[in-house]
Amino acid sequence: MEMTLRWYGSAFDTVTLKQIRQIPGVGGVITTLYDTVPGEVWSREAIRKMKEEVAEAGLRVSGIESVNVHDAIKVGSSDRDAYIENYIQTLENLGLEDIHLVCYNFMPVFDWTRTELARKRQDGSTVLAYNQKTVDDMDPEKMFESIESDMNGTVMPGWEPERMERVKELFELYKDVDDEKLFENLKYFLEKIMPVCNKYDIKMAIHPDDPAWSVFGLPRIIINKKNILRMMKMVDDPHNGVTFCSGSYGTNLENDLPDMIRSLKGRIHFAHVRNLKFNSPTDFEEAAHLSSDGTFDMYEIMKALYDIGFDGPIRPDHGRMIWDEVAMPGYGLYDRALGATYLNGLWEAIDKNARRGQERSGQ
Numbered sequence: 001m002e003m004t005l006r007w008y009g010s011a012f013d014t015v016t017l018k019q020i021r022q023i024p025g026v027g028g029v030i031t032t033l034y035d036t037v038p039g040e041v042w043s044r045e046a047i048r049k050m051k052e053e054v055a056e057a058g059l060r061v062s063g064i065e066s067v068n069v070h071d072a073i074k075v076g077s078s079d080r081d082a083y084i085e086n087y088i089q090t091l092e093n094l095g096l097e098d099i100h101l102v103c104y105n106f107m108p109v110f111d112w113t114r115t116e117l118a119r120k121r122q123d124g125s126t127v128l129a130y131n132q133k134t135v136d137d138m139d140p141e142k143m144f145e146s147i148e149s150d151m152n153g154t155v156m157p158g159w160e161p162e163r164m165e166r167v168k169e170l171f172e173l174y175k176d177v178d179d180e181k182l183f184e185n186l187k188y189f190l191e192k193i194m195p196v197c198n199k200y201d202i203k204m205a206i207h208p209d210d211p212a213w214s215v216f217g218l219p220r221i222i223i224n225k226k227n228i229l230r231m232m233k234m235v236d237d238p239h240n241g242v243t244f245c246s247g248s249y250g251t252n253l254e255n256d257l258p259d260m261i262r263s264l265k266g267r268i269h270f271a272h273v274r275n276l277k278f279n280s281p282t283d284f285e286e287a288a289h290l291s292s293d294g295t296f297d298m299y300e301i302m303k304a305l306y307d308i309g310f311d312g313p314i315r316p317d318h319g320r321m322i323w324d325e326v327a328m329p330g331y332g333l334y335d336r337a338l339g340a341t342y343l344n345g346l347w348e349a350i351d352k353n354a355r356r357g358q359e360r361s362g363q
């Protein structure tokens with residue numbers, strides 16, 4: 001695996017490339033052209049500029065998170081082909097610039113959903129949290145307003161103000177889209193983009209829905225083993241793969257994370273690894289990465305990735321806000337750096353253990 005950190009670009013991120021470069025074991029960033037809107041073609045020049053800036057800091061672009069998919073493609077409206085053409089053009093430009101990993105999602109209206117961005121924990125750190133009851137009692141149009149004051153002046157991915165102003169319209173757009181329709185539209189999209197992915201060896205890595213169930217009655221399909229295997233089979237091409245996000249699949253305690261990882265051998269192109277702490281099955285908060293701080297066994301998650309021979313980029317995911325840092329919730333420097341270091345430590349131990357085991361058995 002290759003340890004990376006997500007970075008939003010110098011115009012948007014509070015964390016600098018120089019800081020990222022100083023985290024031991026981190027050689028690459030997962031980035032994006034954050035000022036583009038879904039449906040827009042990314043120019044080669046803009047991609048090249050981004051790559052050059054990253055290279056000047058002594059890092060590389062290990063992948064893109066995200067090239068967002070326009071709603072016309074998700075709902076399957078009559079203008080979708082034009083947006084798919086634009087997406088293909090963007091993929092082509094990324095391929096020509098030697099970028100081979102693209103994370104995206106197929107979530108309707110809202111990207112990841114949290115009800116609190118700064119829940120205080122006992123140690124005084126603040127974390128993102130989710131409570132189903134709050135969502136059930138909330139008018140979706142008020143969702144953004146309710147969390148906006150805790151965004152620390154940043155623009156959060158999937159929660160761009162322009163998009164949130166259109167929530168009502170977006171709900172209307174999805175009113176006839178159920179799970180089956182969403183699967184169909186995803187298949188249509190993937191079949192159209194696979195040729196360009198094959199041509200440039202671009203690995204598409206779908207991000208799961210977070211939380212991994214329907215919110216506000218909207219369809220959500222990338223939520224469990226059954227659905228993700230269905231998706232892998234429905235377009236059976238190695239370039240159709242997944243972002244294995246432990247914190248997203250893990251929202252549903254019925255998802256057995258190590259087992260899911262093993263069942264996706266060869267199709268996990270990117271991993272987000274983080275821990276959650278459950279207070280009840282429908283109330284959770286984002287813990288530190290360390291196993292003992294949350295509910296998941298992080299060793300087992302890393303071990304499963306190791307066992308399937310995962311060799312793609314991995315990143316620590318949302319971090320807690322600690323040491324008085326003011327940053328985009330979930331995306332500060334300090335706790336993600338601790339996360340990267342911890343995950344690197346687990347990996348080194350797993351790797352050494354495996355090699356010693358092989359030596360002992362004379363393999």
Ligand code: DNO
Nearest residue numbers: 066103104105111112157207
């Ligand atoms: C949240 C992220 C998501 C993810 C997108 C991928 O922190 O994990 O916003 O980047 O869903 O398209």
